[in-house]
Amino acid sequence: MKYLKHTLYAALAALAVTACTGDFEEYNTNPNKLTQGSITPISMLEPLLYSATNSFDDYMLAIANEISQVTVAKSTPRREHCYNLSNQNFQQIWNLCYKWAKNADHMYELAVDQNQPNFQAIGLTLKVYYMSICTDMFGSVAYTEGLRGDEGILKPHIDSQKEVYEAMMADLETANSLYDPLQEMDDPTKDAIYAGDISKWKKFTNTLHLRLLMRVSGRNDAFTPTVGERIRTIIDDPTTYPVFTSNADNATVKFSGTAIYYRNYFNTTTFPNDTSLSGDHHVSSQFLGMIYNAETGFADPRMYVWIKPRYVNNEIREMVGALSGCTIEFNSNSIRSDKEPYLHYETLVRDTNPNHMLDYDELLFIKAEAAMKGWISGEAKEYYEAAITASCEKWNEYGQYAAYPMLNESGTLTLSTISIGSKEISAFLASDEGKWDGTEQRLAEQKWLALFWVVGFQMYHEMRRTGYPECMTGEGTIDLGYTDGKFIARYAYPQIAVANNRANYEAAFAEQGATLADNNMILPVWWSGQAVAKDAGTPWEHSFRHNIIADESQIE
Secondary structure, eight states: HHHHHHHHHHHHHHTTTTTGGGGGGHHHTTOOOOOOOOGGGGGGIIIIIIIIIHHHHHHIIIIIHHTTTTTTEESSSTTTTTTTOHHHHHHHHHHHHHHHHHHHHHHHHHHTHHHHHHHHHHHHHHHHHHHHEEEEEEEHBBTTTTTGGGGGGGGGGOOHHHHHHHHHHHHHHHHHHHHTTOOOOOOOOGGGGTTTTHHHHHHHHHHHHHHHHHHHHGGGGSSSSSSSHHHHHTTTTTSSSSOOSSSOOEEEEOOEEEEEEGSSSSSTTOOHHHHHTTEEEEEEEHHHHEEEEEETTTTTTTTTHHHOOOOOEEOOOOOBBOTTTTTTTHHHHHHHHSOOOOOHHHHOTTOOOOOOEEEEEHHHHHHHHHHHSSSSSSSSHHHHHHHHHHHHHHHHHHHHTTEEEEOTSOOOOOEEEOOHHHHHHHHHHHTTSOOOOOOOOHHHHHHHHTOOOOOOOOOOHHHHOOOOOOOOOOHHHHHHHHHHHOOOOOOOOOOOHHTTTHHHHHHHHHHHOOGGGGOOOSSSOTTTTHHHHHHHHHOOOOOTTOBBBOOGGGGG
């Protein structure tokens, strides 16, 4: 099959292992079984959406939420929250990114051959989407030559992160110019996001472009035109560059739940109960503290959808967050663990839940930040409040499935559904914890919360870009020694990638003033706030960059 051949080339181009092709049994047994000579661009769309986003969901639970201090693994061997990560972990994400990017690139090539401009645009957009995860996790990567193994380029040039971003944004510009709304999709049922609505795919492309621009906004002047000028060009010209205008435009992969292939990764077969989802991933003190305060009675309205307290009979236990980066001894405290809340199983585990790739609330947070920087017109406060509203309304749709424990007037425990209406949203926006205060910290922290359960390590990326939310690494990170107690700055390149392309990686490290000895989790990526501050010769004023360690002896 030509499809298989190109994916094998992708594995070579990524210089990874043959595990890159491990999912093809699934492709060859799904309802869209491909046969030689029948491949069209649309036949590749469902795997690029269903299988790809589900594969990243796996790592969202196991790793992304752990290193972002959303959850804390309780089992001793794992300890991802202490950065207990190995070459295998790095290689898995590397393989996923390159595999799906190459498949998207092949969709583009097929669309060129078959004169289907819309699928050229969709292919480019999805290629950028998956490669953006790769560069954001690793830094400099092979982009311009990295997907050209079928041309015999097996030792690709490693582009600097600036070069990667320039190339990705150029691809999105091309995609935007290709869309033809008059050319309908042959089988809209294969489009799990927009059901064939090309105008919404175009909005996805341009909104993704804005995500990339804001990601590198700390390097504003490194680009010509500058990042701010590029953002203004897109925002000020909705005719040429339409972007999301409501939650109806969200890039969410919708699952019917009718068969295994059409189920969300967080399905009731894979995760049959509370403990299967959360028993090894308790809610962290960092995350809990931002959405709940027992002393004041504050609760973010989304909290009831995201997490829930432990309960026994008619007793609802107080909620105490798990400590990220803690020692094994602290983590094994059973009395404390019994108070650590779970993720909300009933809302987060459903066969038909969508996978969130990019949402309207993120666009509004981007606008709010751009307005704060003076790059676009409008009030940052208005964009911020609209972003919070959009996030709450998005999660309100999940509230109907909630089973949140509450005590009724007679003191009997009931499991309640949740509604986040205008009253709850207004109260949150008026609260000390939610109201606009004009600071970068408030904006960054609320954007971080809104990125909960979004595909692709997005919460982690924003932490490194903005420095918020501020957090402390734990004593357990010192015990393991992978980062010397520092917050994890990046993923290390897989060993096989470096071994098979050593000269190009040596050059890539040299460009950053480093050597192959710096292939670790400490060297920051180029766009991060830490790297920007270092290059400017100024301090990085955030707690997790100052190596502050939580004193476990002072925590009850």
